Amino acid sequence: xSEALEITNPTQHHSNWPTPDNNEGGEKSPVNxxxxxxxxxxxxxxxAFTFSAFLIAYLAIRMSHVWWPNPNHVFNAMxxxxxxxxxxxxxxxxTSILILSSVFVVRAVQEGHRMNKNGVAMWMxxxxxxxxxxxxxxxxxxxHLIHExxxxxxxxxxxxxxxxxxxxxxxxxETTGIRExxxxxxxxxxxxxxxxxxxxxxxxxxxxxxxxxxxxxITGFHGFHVFTGICLNIYVLVATLNGTxxxxxxxxxxxxxxxxxxxxxxxxxxxxxxxxxx
Amino acid sequence: MVTSAxxxxxxxxxxxxxxxxxxxxxxxxxxxIISRQFLFAGMAWAVLGxxxxxxxRTQLAWPNETFPVLETLFSTWYTDGILKPExxxxxxxxxxxxxxxxxxxxxxxxxxxxxxxxxxxGARDMASPLLNAxxxxxxxxxxxxxxxxxxxxxxxPSAGWTVYPPLSALPQTSPGSGLGMxxxxxxIALFIISTLMGGLNYISTILNMRTKGMTMYRMxxxxxxxxxxxxxxxxxxxxxxxxxxxxxxxRGLGTSFFLSNIVVGxxxxxxxxxxxxxxxxxxxxxxxxxxxxIILPAMGIVSEVLAIHSRKxxxxxxxxxxxxxxxTIMSFLVWAHHMFVSGMNPFLGGVFTVFTLLIAIPSSxxxxxxxxxxxxxNFHINPASIFAVGFVSLFISGGLTGIWLGSSTVDIRLHDTxxxxxxxxxxxxxxxxxxxxxxxxxxxxxxxxxxxxxxxxYIHFGITFVGAYLIFWPMHFMxxxxxxxRYYHFNEFDAFSQxxxxxxxxTVVTIxxxxxxxxxIFNFFHSMYFGKKAPQNPWNATTLEWTSPVEGxxxxxxxxxxxxxxxxxDYSKPGADEDFIAQTTPLKEGEIESH
Ligand code: HEM
Ligand SMILES: [Cu+2]
Numbered sequence: 001x002s003e004a005l006e007i008t009n010p011t012q013h014h015s016n017w018p019t020p021d022n023n024e025g026g027e028k029s030p031v032n033x034x035x036x037x038x039x040x041x042x043x044x045x046x047x048a049f050t051f052s053a054f055l056i057a058y059l060a061i062r063m064s065h066v067w068w069p070n071p072n073h074v075f076n077a078m079x080x081x082x083x084x085x086x087x088x089x090x091x092x093x094x095t096s097i098l099i100l101s102s103v104f105v106v107r108a109v110q111e112g113h114r115m116n117k118n119g120v121a122m123w124m125x126x127x128x129x130x131x132x133x134x135x136x137x138x139x140x141x142x143x144h145l146i147h148e149x150x151x152x153x154x155x156x157x158x159x160x161x162x163x164x165x166x167x168x169x170x171x172x173x174e175t176t177g178i179r180e181x182x183x184x185x186x187x188x189x190x191x192x193x194x195x196x197x198x199x200x201x202x203x204x205x206x207x208x209x210x211x212x213x214x215x216x217x218i219t220g221f222h223g224f225h226v227f228t229g230i231c232l233n234i235y236v237l238v239a240t241l242n243g244t245x246x247x248x249x250x251x252x253x254x255x256x257x258x259x260x261x262x263x264x265x266x267x268x269x270x271x272x273x274x275x276x277x278x
Numbered sequence: 279m280v281t282s283a284x285x286x287x288x289x290x291x292x293x294x295x296x297x298x299x300x301x302x303x304x305x306x307x308x309x310x311i312i313s314r315q316f317l318f319a320g321m322a323w324a325v326l327g328x329x330x331x332x333x334x335r336t337q338l339a340w341p342n343e344t345f346p347v348l349e350t351l352f353s354t355w356y357t358d359g360i361l362k363p364e365x366x367x368x369x370x371x372x373x374x375x376x377x378x379x380x381x382x383x384x385x386x387x388x389x390x391x392x393x394x395x396x397x398x399x400g401a402r403d404m405a406s407p408l409l410n411a412x413x414x415x416x417x418x419x420x421x422x423x424x425x426x427x428x429x430x431x432x433x434x435p436s437a438g439w440t441v442y443p444p445l446s447a448l449p450q451t452s453p454g455s456g457l458g459m460x461x462x463x464x465x466i467a468l469f470i471i472s473t474l475m476g477g478l479n480y481i482s483t484i485l486n487m488r489t490k491g492m493t494m495y496r497m498x499x500x501x502x503x504x505x506x507x508x509x510x511x512x513x514x515x516x517x518x519x520x521x522x523x524x525x526x527x528x529r530g531l532g533t534s535f536f537l538s539n540i541v542v543g544x545x546x547x548x549x550x551x552x553x554x555x556x557x558x559x560x561x562x563x564x565x566x567x568x569x570x571x572i573i574l575p576a577m578g579i580v581s582e583v584l585a586i587h588s589r590k591x592x593x594x595x596x597x598x599x600x601x602x603x604x605x606t607i608m609s610f611l612v613w614a615h616h617m618f619v620s621g622m623n624p625f626l627g628g629v630f631t632v633f634t635l636l637i638a639i640p641s642s643x644x645x646x647x648x649x650x651x652x653x654x655x656n657f658h659i660n661p662a663s664i665f666a667v668g669f670v671s672l673f674i675s676g677g678l679t680g681i682w683l684g685s686s687t688v689d690i691r692l693h694d695t696x697x698x699x700x701x702x703x704x705x706x707x708x709x710x711x712x713x714x715x716x717x718x719x720x721x722x723x724x725x726x727x728x729x730x731x732x733x734x735x736y737i738h739f740g741i742t743f744v745g746a747y748l749i750f751w752p753m754h755f756m757x758x759x760x761x762x763x764r765y766y767h768f769n770e771f772d773a774f775s776q777x778x779x780x781x782x783x784x785t786v787v788t789i790x791x792x793x794x795x796x797x798x799i800f801n802f803f804h805s806m807y808f809g810k811k812a813p814q815n816p817w818n819a820t821t822l823e824w825t826s827p828v829e830g831x832x833x834x835x836x837x838x839x840x841x842x843x844x845x846x847x848d849y850s851k852p853g854a855d856e857d858f859i860a861q862t863t864p865l866k867e868g869e870i871e872s873h
Contacts, residue, residue, distance in 0.1 A: 039409075046474060061552060069410040217527055
C-alpha cells in the first residue's frame, strides 16, 4: 500500500492486510492479503489452468492441420458496412472496449481506496457498459459467422483450386443428415456471392471442422466469463450505491471483483492472439 | 430442541442465534459438522464402491457359473444369472470413479481438512463457512448425478474411470455411453466445482486464520499436507473440467475435439480433425496429480499419528514439508507415464521416465522419515497406530513397482495388465484407505466425544491388511505374464487358465475383506452412541484440537483463542515432566524450541 493511501484514509485497516478481528490478533498471512483476496487469486490461478487447457487443445489441434483458414480473411467484416473489408478491424474495436472497461474498473478501485462512493459507482457503470458492449460485439460476430455458414461441426472457409480463400455455400445432405458444401454438376462449389469455383485440394466437405468448434467453444467460454463478470460488477455497483461497503469501512470487494475483471481481460488477449493473430 | 450459542462469524462480531436440528446438523456451517457429513457420505460411497468390486470379482472368479440370487438383487445388470459384459465394464468404471473421486478425494480431504484445519491452526472455523457448506452440498449434488448415472436406463457409464474417447464420446459404441455418460460428465463437472470451493477455503484458512504463535513452521504436518493437497487440486482439476466440457461438446454438438475418422459398425462418422490422444493428455494432466491429491492427506494423517503413538518427534519435520512441496511440483511433470504406449516420441517417453523416477525421491524421503520416526520409539499399539504402520507398508510395496512402471521400456510390456492394478491399489487405493482409517480411529474421540472399540479395530486391521496383500500381491505375477486388465473373462485364453484358481482365491478374499468393513462400520456407529466417553486428550497429544471442549462448541474455544508457543512434536523431550508438551505451553526459561 502506498503512503498516499495511508494519508487519505488514516483510520482504515488496509484492505490487503488481514483485519485483526479476522483471527483475533493471530498470525499474519505470509502473502499479506486478506483471506478474500487470497481466495480470488487462487481462483484466478485455477481458472487460468482451465483456459490454458483450452488454448493448448487449440494449439495441438491446429498444429496437426496442414491448412487453417487465414484469420485476415475470416475476420474482415464490419457491422453496417456491407462489402467493406477491414481485416481485424472489428476485433480491434472489441478488444479496445474491453481494455477500456478494465481501465474504468481500475479507477473504481482507486476511488474505493479514497472511500469515494460516487466515484466508485460512476466508474463501475463505465466498466459494466464496456462489458456489455463487448458482449454485444461478440454476439454480432458470432451471428455474422453463423450466417456465413460456420458451425461447431462445419467450416465453410475453404480454398479454391487457385488457392484463394472462399466462403462456400453449404447445405444439409438429405441422406446422411450431415452439413456439406454444396457442389454443382461440374463438381464445383458455389461461394456466398454465387460464383462457382473448383474445389481446392483436401477440401472435400469443407475446411477443418474443428475451426468452428474451437472458435465457438473458446470464445463462448470467455464470453461466459465476461457475462459473470458483468453480473458481479452489477452486484458491486448495487452494494456501493446502497452503502454496504461504506458501512463495512472498506471497498475491498471492488478490488476483488476488479481482479476478476482484469483476468477476463487478460484471457481475452490470449484468445485474441490464438484466433485472430496466428 | 432450541439452543443458543455464540458464533463468531468471519467479521468477528459475536452474535447469538437459535438453532434447530436442520440448521445444526443438516445445513450447518460449522466445520465440525461438515467434516462428519463428508465422512458419512464417503462411507456410503465406499460401501457401494466395494459392493461393485465384489460383483465384478465374482464374474472373474466364476465366469461360467450362474448366480440367480444376484440376478434377483441386481436384475438390470444380470441376464440368466450372469453379469452382462457391458455391465461388467460399467461396474469397473463406477468402482474406480466412486473410490477415486467420491471416497478418496472428496471424502478423505473433506473430512480431515474440515476437522483438522480450523482445529489445528487455532481458528474458530473456516475462512468462509458458507463456501465450505456449499462445497459439501455441491458434492452431494454431484453424488446424486453420479448415482443416477449408475442407474441410467440404457446402462451405466462403461468407458473406465479414465473415460477415454471415442468410447466415452459416441453413444453408438456402448450402452453406457448414452445418458449414463452424460450424467457422469455432469457429475464430475459439479464435483470439480465442489473441490474448487473446498480448496480455496482450505488455502485461505491456513494462510490467514492461524492463531497467535501458530507460525507456518509450527503447523502439524497434517495441515501442511492438506495445504499442498488443496494447491494440487486447484491446479489439476480445472484441466479435467476443460476436458469434460470439450467431451460434452463432442457428445452433444457434434464437434470433433477428440474424434477423427471413425467407423462404427461399418459406417463412417462425419468427425474429422480432432485427437483422442489430446484427451489423454488433458485427462492425465489431472489424473496423475489426482493420485497425489488422494495420497497427500493420508501422508499427513500418518505423519501425525505415527509421531504421537511412537511418542517421538516426527523425524525430519522440514524435510517432510519440502518433500511435500517437491511432490506438489513434480506431480505436474510426469503425467505422460500413463501414455507410454500412445505412440509418443520415444525421446519424450525418456523425458517423462526421468521425471517419473525423480518423483520417487521425495516419496522415499517421506518413507525413510516415517521409518525413522518409528525407530526406537515407545510405540503404543492401537488401531490408529497400526493402520498408520500398515499405510507405510503398503505405500512401500506399491511404490516400488511404480519405479518399474516409470521406465518406459518396462511399462510397454506391463501397461494395462494386472501389474498396474496391483501397483496402484497398493500404493494408492488401499494405502489411502489405511490412512483414512488411521485418521478415523485417531480423531474419533475428537469428532464424537467417545472412544472406538479397540478389539474390533484390531480384527478390522488384521483381516484388511492380510487381505489386501492376498488380493493384490498375486496380481503382480498375473500382470507379468500378460493378463490384461478390464477383461470380462479369460475363457478364450489358454495361457491364462493357470490363473483360474488364483482368481477364485482373490475373489474369496475380496468378499471376506468387504464383509470385514462392516465390523468397522458397526464399531463406528456403536461407539458413536455407546462408546466410552473420551477424556479431553486421549492420546496425550500436543496439538490444539485436544484443548477444545470435548463436546464440541461453536467457535471451538470459550473465550480467547489458544496461543501457541512451540512446534507440534514435543514428545519425550528431554527434561520435560511428561512425555509430551502441548503447543500452548510456553517455553521454559532457557528451553530451546525444537524444529
Ligand atoms: C514411486 C513413485 C511412482 C511411480 C514411479 C509411479 C509410476 C506409475 C506408472 C508409470 C504408471 C502407469 C502404468 C501403466 O498404466 O502402464 C502408474 C499407474 C498408476 N499409479 Fe503410479 N507411480 C508411483 C506412485 C504412485 C502413487 C503414490 C500413486 C497414488 C497415490 C499412484 C497411483 C497410480 C494409479 C492410480 C495408476 C493407474 C491409473 C490407471 O491406469 O487407471 N502411483 N504409476
Ligand atoms: Cu501417474
